[in-house]
Amino acid sequence: MEHVNAASAQELEQTLLTCLRSHRWSGRVAEHRPYPDLAALLAAADEAAYDLAWGDLTEALAAEPLPALPPDTYAAAHTALSAAHAAYEARFGHVFVICLDGLTPDEVLDHILEAIRSRLTNDPEEERAVVADELRRLAKERLVDTLRGAGNCASNH
Known part of the structure; x- marks a missing residue:
């Protein structure tokens, strides 16, 4: 979680875009930092995904x-x-x-x-x-995988 909370907004948004190619989603997840733990981050990612309009989802689909x-x-x-x-x-x-x-x-x-x-x-x-x-489920899975790859001890998705 240190990496997520300490990264610049731009760096974190770029990382998040590898999980779900929606600028609105990545911006919302990045702007709600700091996150106390993985559960809070995943809850915020879910909430941000639920709020996406079809245009945001179309943006994400284009990169899938x-x-x-x-x-x-x-x-x-x-x-x-x-x-x-x-x-x-x-x-x-x-x-x-x-x-x-x-x-x-x-x-x-x-x-x-x-x-x-x-x-x-x-x-x-x-x-x-x-x-x-x-897409919400894929984003969550990829986010956990990304954190695991960054050396975090994220639990299995």
């Missing part, structure tokens, strides 16, 4: 990579996943995002394909709510 598959995934799976991503992007106009926290590598492909198929049935407003939640 597609979910990665384990390296030993067979070629047919990549083809199926590419088709599913294309269908999703055609329907909703942005990349598919999903938090894969807690899944083992052998669960990832089935989980992603199942989620895309399920979410393709959402209307655009329902999907916006799901996307907002997935």
